[in-house]
Amino acid sequence: MEFKPLTPLSKPTVLLVHGDTRTIRHEQWNRVQQKFNILTYDCIDADEFCKRLAPGGTYCNINAIVRTGWRKAEPYASHFLYTAEVAKHYPPSLKLIVSSGHGHDEADMDTLTRMGIWYCNTPDTCTEAVANTALYLILSAYRHFTFAEYCARNDWALSRSLGMKTVDPLGSMLGIVGLGDIGTSIARKAALGLGMKLCYFNRRRDVERERQVGADISYCESLAELLKNSDCVVLACPYTASTHHMLSTKEFALAKEGGMRIVNIARGRLIDEAALLQAIKDERVTGVGLDVHENEPGINEGWSGDYMATVLPHIGVCSKTSWDGFEKGCWDNAEAFFDTGKPLTPVNSIV
Numbered sequence: 291m292e293f294k295p296l297t298p299l300s301k302p303t304v305l306l307v308h309g310d311t312r313t314i315r316h317e318q319w320n321r322v323q324q325k326f327n328i329l330t331y332d333c334i335d336a337d338e339f340c341k342r343l344a345p346g347g348t349y350c351n352i353n354a355i356v357r358t359g360w361r362k363a364e365p366y367a368s369h370f371l372y373t374a375e376v377a378k379h380y381p382p383s384l385k386l387i388v389s390s391g392h393g394h395d396e397a398d399m400d401t402l403t404r405m406g407i408w409y410c411n412t413p414d415t416c417t418e419a420v421a422n423t424a425l426y427l428i429l430s431a432y433r434h435f436t437f438a439e440y441c442a443r444n445d446w447a448l449s450r451s452l453g454m455k456t457v458d459p460l461g462s463m464l465g466i467v468g469l470g471d472i473g474t475s476i477a478r479k480a481a482l483g484l485g486m487k488l489c490y491f492n493r494r495r496d497v498e499r500e501r502q503v504g505a506d507i508s509y510c511e512s513l514a515e516l517l518k519n520s521d522c523v524v525l526a527c528p529y530t531a532s533t534h535h536m537l538s539t540k541e542f543a544l545a546k547e548g549g550m551r552i553v554n555i556a557r558g559r560l561i562d563e564a565a566l567l568q569a570i571k572d573e574r575v576t577g578v579g580l581d582v583h584e585n586e587p588g589i590n591e592g593w594s595g596d597y598m599a600t601v602l603p604h605i606g607v608c609s610k611t612s613w614d615g616f617e618k619g620c621w622d623n624a625e626a627f628f629d630t631g632k633p634l635t636p637v638n639s640i641v
């Protein structure tokens with residue numbers, strides 16, 4: 291069937307979720323306000339959202355969901371928006387979902403595709419922010435700056451014990467799991483900024499990505515090979531059923547003599563945290579930097595008093611640089627879809 295652009299009389303209705311970035315791009319915001327009827331998301335849980343989607347509810351005619359801001363817990367949670375359970379309640383008018391960020395593990399892609407709904411993320415909009423966070427966590431996993439900061443605030447003398455426990459990353463091997471946009475940027479920064487050697491593991495070798503790194507980087511045929519070779523492992527890969535707990539007891543047991551450091555800026559459930567805490571006790575892991583956690587929101591209580599680990603509240607992505615990219619990436623997709631019938635950066639494909 292030929293795609294007919296919608297006339298101004300039939301403005302598409304867009305549900306805007308977490309639109310707190312809307313003041314960044316004035317021109318585009320003014321334009322999309324003309325093009326679309328924009329409703330603002332304000333549900334506190336999945337039940338309320340499903341009620342609003344039902345016939346007669348305020349969201350019963352939406353054509354698109356656009357989440358330009360970052361996922362929040364309070365007061366309007368949004369982690370459940372794209373699950374199979376909730377998708378059952380979507381009105382037939384819903385054809386497009388655009389959601390800021392890289393990861394799309396919250397969306398049941400098979401269900402959305404079966405329902406004929408395009409799902410887009412905003413790739414490469416937060417690469418700089420997340421790669422910078424990874425660099426911070428790598429450095430901290432070697433130099434234990436979180437412990438040092440604790441000492442500066444609480445017990446200066448205690449900090450003197452740090453010298454023999456910390457090392458500089460110069461010349462040591464960084465193993466990157468997932469050489470996508472973010473993994474590539476981490477590799478470049480770690481080689482240039484910290485003088486680290488590099489290796490990586492992907493489902494397959496990617497010579498073009500290796501070239502983009504601009505420094506020597508060797509490919510490992512398996513995760514086990516990467517773990518055996520690395521002094522520090524950084525996870526920058528997607529979370530799926532097959533990558534669940536990709537680092538657990540068996541994997542930590544492959545650490546080199548002297549232990550390895552673990553950094554995660556991807557998704558918390560890639561790591562079995564109980565096994566990680568045990569691996570620290572067993573001295574197989576000697577430094578930890580986590581921006582993401584197995585049970586978010588919140589951190590494992592094992593980290594609460596452990597200032598040798600650096601833990602952040604999934605803020606790697608949070609910078610105005612990313613917010614600007616999110617805002618643009620989301621609205622560019624919505625505008626392209628309603629102008630031409632095709633979004634710009636779909637994760638799935640609707641025929």
Ligand SMILES: O=CC(=O)O
Pocket residue numbers: 390391392393394416556607
């Ligand atoms: O967590 C960050 C992202 O998925 O972009």
